Amino acid sequence: MKVILFAPNIDSTDVGEALIAYKWAEKLSEKVELTVLAFQRPGRPFLAEQLPQAEVITWPEPKLFLRFERFNSGLKLGYPLLYRAARRWLRQQMDNGRYFDIGHQLMPQAARYPALFYGLGIPYVVGPLGGSLLTPKHFISETGTDSWFTRMRVIDPWRFRFDPWLRRSYEEADLILGVAPYMQETLGAIPLKRFEAMLELGVDNLAPKRLVGEQAGLRLLHVGRGVRTKGLRDVVRAIAYLSDLQDVTLTSAGQGPEIDLARKEAEKLEVLHRITFLGQVPHDKVRALYDVSDLFVFPSFREPAGGVLYEAMRAGLPVITVDYGGPSFVTDDTCAIRLPVSTPEALAKDIAKAVRNLYQDRSRLKAMGSASRARVVTEGLWESKITRLVGLYKEVLTGKLH
Incomplete structure (x- = not known):
């Protein structure tokens, strides 16, 4: 199966979304013929060396955005640049006769970014999407430590109803993954073809077995x-x-x-x-x-x-x-x-x-x-999660054949 995976940052030496995306890419590359599209962050190990079993296509992440790391992490300032570059590359590949069975926009996790594969004629998956949860009303007065861009989540419901670019790219997705079932309700204003809940995180193995509560206290x-x-x-x-x-x-x-x-x-x-x-x-x-x-x-x-x-x-x-x-x-x-x-x-x-x-x-x-x-x-085990994901890819492709 030829899978093309898209995420702004994929890096085994980083934290957060970049590290999570790396785990998905690493495990997927063992199961499918994987092509990865992402930024290459300055000063980090080359992504091609981190993912030797995948074809890796990267573009340099602008250094300017890295001066504001927390801000950049929250808003993905470089996303429009990567989006345009990746779509241009994809069109060139397809014009040259290359094909991919399925595309997967793994990240950003926040449901605010239009899908890369919309309108390109490739079956595609988006997610796992998360975020957009509102603070329970009786806790709002105590959440003054939230950053201003975190509070911008209040406009997400408006975008799900009225942003045509975002809506179309999610409507046309063959499968939307959400980190939890609540995301299906959150995206309720968009008519989705199919939704599945799948947490984006996993673990490699279990810790040694032990009994808790054996001592006092x-x-x-x-x-x-x-x-x-x-x-x-x-x-x-x-x-x-x-x-x-x-x-x-x-x-x-x-x-x-x-x-x-x-x-x-x-x-x-x-x-x-x-x-x-x-x-x-x-x-x-x-x-x-x-x-x-x-x-x-x-x-x-x-x-x-x-x-x-x-x-x-x-x-x-x-x-x-x-x-x-x-x-x-x-x-x-x-x-x-x-x-x-x-x-x-x-x-x-x-x-x-x-x-x-x-x-x-x-x-x-x-x-x-x-x-x-x-x-x-x-x-939660990565092996279980990847097996399930590849199974979902196959179901998407089978549905397309029918």
Whole structure:
């Protein structure tokens, strides 16, 4: 099968979307005849060397955009340039008689960018798309740490209704992938041919099997970027409702403006002695944290995906999260307690209640940990995900033949 994969940045030495795109490309190149179209970022290893089993076509990413890394990461400033260059290359190839069975626009993940393959006569897939989740209304007053371009998500519903370029390119896609089922509703204004939920993240293998909750107390872990929506402040408040359980402790791994606010909240609530704020932690050390914790508490209330949930579940950790967005899809009732998102006060109390229940019911805690590993095996391993994706490609092509 000849597959052409498009993403602005693909890089095994990077983080975020670039690293995720690399994992998809690497695994796909083992299953199909893969051509990759992407930027080559200055100072990074050549993408052709990173993907030796694929044909790699790159264009240099403008250095100007890299001066504003966070801004560029959020808005994909170079996308129009890459889009035009890649379409020009594709037309030239097709004019010369070359064909591709299927095109796949893997990234950007945000559903704001028209699809490269629209109008070129190639069956194509877009996604997994994510984002566009709105902040629950009772949490808005506490999300002042959001960047202004993050808040621009409020215009996404308007674009899905009225942006003809975006709408046409999604309408004509043979398959739209979303990071979770909520994306089908989010894109409801666009008549899609077919939608499938598939988280963009995966794991290579499982951590060594172990039993959680074998010792006294509970060691809670929260991992996430230091912004309000990741729910760290809600976990801190929950600790204050567990004053009778002094052997319940919390470790936070993450960096950002929310961390100092969460620390001040802990001081105010007189629970700082039970919480360790580690700041930014290298990935290998984060994995070590999963291995020494008993319970992963991640009430991220505007989470489109939730890759850290897979990492925690890979290590056999039971989960407390929210029944909203990506976490609701990544987990199920066997491995997680999923809480409603109503108000900050209610969420903190619900987290505390869930922790207390698991503190008192160690058999349930252990069963949830085992269920986490089992769910990752069926849903989260890269091998499983790529096998499913290639199967979807074949279904698209079979549908075209009919």
